[in-house]
Amino acid sequence: MSRLYGDPIEVWTRDGEPSQFVWRDRLYLVRRVLDHWVVAREWWKVREGDPGERQFWRVEASPGREAGSYELRFDTASGGWLLMRAWD
Incomplete structure (x- = not known):
């Protein structure tokens, strides 16, 4: 369940990844x-000089021993x- x-x-990154x-x-x-994917913003919302992208990362991470899945957005x-989202 998410x-x-x-x-x-x-967020801290290493080699471009969280x-x-x-x-x-x-x-x-x-x-x-x-997983990693990129979503382009609608052309009318893009500012000059900004590609207007949102990068999404689904990661397995943990604050201790038990890991969960998390969706991060840049x-x-x-x-x-x-x-954005967490899975149990």
Whole structure:
């Protein structure tokens, strides 16, 4: 079962992929990337000089021993990360 969030998170990357993130004051270590995809923004919402992409990452991560699946989103326009969804 998954839950939707849309919470802002702080993410560290290594070789262009998320390696760890902080969500609700807990540090999660990314064990592996399960999927990655890019969604282009609608052309009328793209600002000049900005590709207007949102990059999505589905990762397996854990704050301790038990891992879960998490969907992270990076917005190229704002440079911000969100935790979009979590699976139990």
